[in-house]
Amino acid sequence: MAKTIMIVDDSASLRQVVGIALRGAGYDVIEGCDGKDALAKLNGQKVHLVISDVNMPNMDGITFVKNLKQMPAYKFTPVIMLTTESQEGKKQEGQAAGAKAWVVKPFQPAQMLAAVSKLVMP
Amino acid sequence: MTMRANADAWLWMSPLASGGAGVAALLGVSLFGGSGPGGAGVQFALAVAGFATLCAWASAVRQRAALEQLTRQAEDLLGQARQTLRQQSGVAGLEQVCDKAAPIWAKQIETARSQTEEGVTGVAARFAAIVERLQASAAASQRAAGGGDGTEDGCAVAVLSRSEADLVAVNRSMDAARHERAAMVQDVRKLIAYTADLKKMAADVEEIASQTNLLALNAAIEAARAGETGRGFAVVADEVRKLSNLSSDTGRKMAEKAGVINQAISAVIAGTEKFGEEDARQAAEAEQTIHRVLDNFREVAGRLSESSGMLRRESEGIRAEISEMLVYLQFQDRVSQILAHVRDNLDGLHARLRQYAAERSGGSAPEIDAGAWLDEMALGYTTAEQRRNHRDDKAGAASPATPGAMEITFF
Numbered sequence: 001m002a003k004t005i006m007i008v009d010d011s012a013s014l015r016q017v018v019g020i021a022l023r024g025a026g027y028d029v030i031e032g033c034d035g036k037d038a039l040a041k042l043n044g045q046k047v048h049l050v051i052s053d054v055n056m057p058n059m060d061g062i063t064f065v066k067n068l069k070q071m072p073a074y075k076f077t078p079v080i081m082l083t084t085e086s087q088e089g090k091k092q093e094g095q096a097a098g099a100k101a102w103v104v105k106p107f108q109p110a111q112m113l114a115a116v117s118k119l120v121m122p
Numbered sequence: 123m124t125m126r127a128n129a130d131a132w133l134w135m136s137p138l139a140s141g142g143a144g145v146a147a148l149l150g151v152s153l154f155g156g157s158g159p160g161g162a163g164v165q166f167a168l169a170v171a172g173f174a175t176l177c178a179w180a181s182a183v184r185q186r187a188a189l190e191q192l193t194r195q196a197e198d199l200l201g202q203a204r205q206t207l208r209q210q211s212g213v214a215g216l217e218q219v220c221d222k223a224a225p226i227w228a229k230q231i232e233t234a235r236s237q238t239e240e241g242v243t244g245v246a247a248r249f250a251a252i253v254e255r256l257q258a259s260a261a262a263s264q265r266a267a268g269g270g271d272g273t274e275d276g277c278a279v280a281v282l283s284r285s286e287a288d289l290v291a292v293n294r295s296m297d298a299a300r301h302e303r304a305a306m307v308q309d310v311r312k313l314i315a316y317t318a319d320l321k322k323m324a325a326d327v328e329e330i331a332s333q334t335n336l337l338a339l340n341a342a343i344e345a346a347r348a349g350e351t352g353r354g355f356a357v358v359a360d361e362v363r364k365l366s367n368l369s370s371d372t373g374r375k376m377a378e379k380a381g382v383i384n385q386a387i388s389a390v391i392a393g394t395e396k397f398g399e400e401d402a403r404q405a406a407e408a409e410q411t412i413h414r415v416l417d418n419f420r421e422v423a424g425r426l427s428e429s430s431g432m433l434r435r436e437s438e439g440i441r442a443e444i445s446e447m448l449v450y451l452q453f454q455d456r457v458s459q460i461l462a463h464v465r466d467n468l469d470g471l472h473a474r475l476r477q478y479a480a481e482r483s484g485g486s487a488p489e490i491d492a493g494a495w496l497d498e499m500a501l502g503y504t505t506a507e508q509r510r511n512h513r514d515d516k517a518g519a520a521s522p523a524t525p526g527a528m529e530i531t532f533f
Contacts, residue, residue: 013239014455016246017448024253024441055459055504084456084505086529095533104529106452109445115530 003048003120004028008038008064009082010056014105018051018082021109022116035064044073048121052099054083054090062097069098078119082107217475224472228465235461242454249444249451260430260437267423267430278423285419289412296405300398307394313387320380328373331366338363459504467499 005027007018012033019029030047032038034056050068054061061081068074078100083090086104094102100119103112267278338359345356474490481488496512503509 009455011239011455011458013242013246014452016243016250017451020246020250020253020448021445023250024257024445084459086506091531100533102531102533105455106449107530109448111530115532118532 002026002028004030004046005049005051005116005120006030006032006038006042006047007051008032008035008056008061009053010034011053014053014082018112021112024109025113025116027116035059035061035067038064039067042068042074047074047077049116049119050074050077050079051082051116052079054081054085054094062093065094065097065099076121078121080115080119082112217479220475221472221479224468224475228468228472231461231465231468235458235465238454239458242451246448246451249447253441253444256437256440260434263430263433267426278426282416282419282423286416289416293405293409293412296401296408300401300405303394303398303401307391307398310387310391310394314384314391317380317384317387321377321384324373324376324380326373327376328370331369331373334366334369335363338366456505456507460508463502463504463508466502 005022007015007022007029008031009015009018010033015031015033019031022029030041030045032041035052036059038050038052039059050065052061052064056064059067061083065079065081068077068079079098080101080103081094081099082103082105084105091102101115103115265277341359341362342356345352345359348355478488478490500509500512503512
């Protein structure tokens with residue numbers, strides 16, 4: 001059975017781009033357009049990994065990850081932050097929130113898939 | 123211009139007025155005391171009048187100089203006031219331009235951003251559809267050709283394998299039937315020996331019957347020689363003779379039937395052997411045909427598999443190309459963030475301008491701290507090139523949309 005990955009990004013084009021890479025590798029993909037939307041769509045369903053942007057309207061990525069980690073069902077769900085932001089301070093915020101990796105856009109699909117494969121839940 | 127004209131007229135009129143007073147004093151002395159006995163008084167009066175006139179003249183000159191200085195200062199102030207008015211008028215015009223233009227600029231930027239986003243999203247969706255269709259085509263082709271391990275039931279390799287097994291089984295079945303028929307012929311051939319035995323046995327019966335007949339004849343002769351007493355024995359001897367004749371006929375018929383059976387068996391063997399040879403020839407031909415068909419089928423299946431492999435490789439190549447293109451499509455995300463930031467800044471500037479205008483019309487005109495404004499603007503940057511542009515770093519113009527190694531940090 002294919003593993004499920006959630007993509008959270010306010011850019012529809014970027015969700016498409018990440019989705020193409022993931023679906024091509026055999027993953028099922030669900031999408032959220034910001035942190036608030038993602039929390040609503042998760043609704044307890046099983047996801048094996050979350051890829052989230054940082055700067056988003058309604059609820060930013062750092063707040064989203066903090067909220068996610070407080071939910072028992074997603075406490076151990078690995079999160080990759082995918083963002084244009086490369087400042088060290090922001091990375092530390094992401095790490096403190098509970099993210100497992102920080103990827104700066106633009107990403108190489110092969111390397112992104114390697115990171116996903118490394119972190120995705122069994 | 124008017125102020126300058128009034129000042130000039132006043133300056134020229136003052137000395138004339140002072141001089142007029144002196145002349146009036148001189149005329150008064152001349153009229154009322156100049157012709158009387160007090161002539162010294164008149165002269166004194168004249169001198170006083172002249173001195174007063176001189177004093178008045180000097181005062182007028184000083185006043186004129188002071189007025190000229192005041193006029194120049196007034197003109198300077200007036201010029202400065204005009205310049206200030208002109209500048210204020212210009213600033214007010216710029217404020218109006220910004221008030222009207224800033225929202226338009228923000229909308230234009232948002233329009234460009236949203237249209238680009240929509241376009242790139244559409245392009246990405248099309249690419250996704252192409253990748254999916256390529257995958258489906260390659261998978262279907264691989265399933266049909268059995269390009270992988272050939273375990274798919276319906277694939278050409280599996281069908282070929284099953285067909286070959288079925289046809290070989292049919293061939294073996296035909297061989298087995300042929301061998302069984304040959305065995306049967308051998309069994310039938312044994313019957314010929316049995317019929318030979320039967321013929322010999324029939325001949326023996328016939329011989330025994332002949333000897334029995336001869337014996338019956340001798341018995342009849344001996345019975346006749348015995349006379350009346352041998353009459354019963356003569357009847358018996360006659361009956362034995364008849365029986366021997368019957369036995370002889372039966373033996374002969376048996377020999378004839380055995381001959382017929384022998385011929386029939388020989389005919390069956392000959393026919394069977396003939397059919398067996400034909401069967402063997404046809405089986406050999408069928409086997410050759412089967413192998414030829416299977417070879418043709420194998421060749422077609424090989425070409426199909428090769429074609430499927432090529433399709434799969436091409437599909438993977440195209441997927442790799444699309445994967446590379448995906449990297450370049452990510453420029454939209456960066457562009458969108460930069461444009462959104464500029465749009466938000468324009469909106470902020472517009473709001474600040476309105477607030478400033480309201481405060482100024484209320485009588486206060488707070489200073490705007492440009493440095494603080496720019497620092498706040500920099501806080502909203504999300505990309506490295508925005509920060510480089512802010513620092514006016516020339517390298518900031520370079521696009522980062524063509525990444526080398528991806529920047530990734532594992533925590």
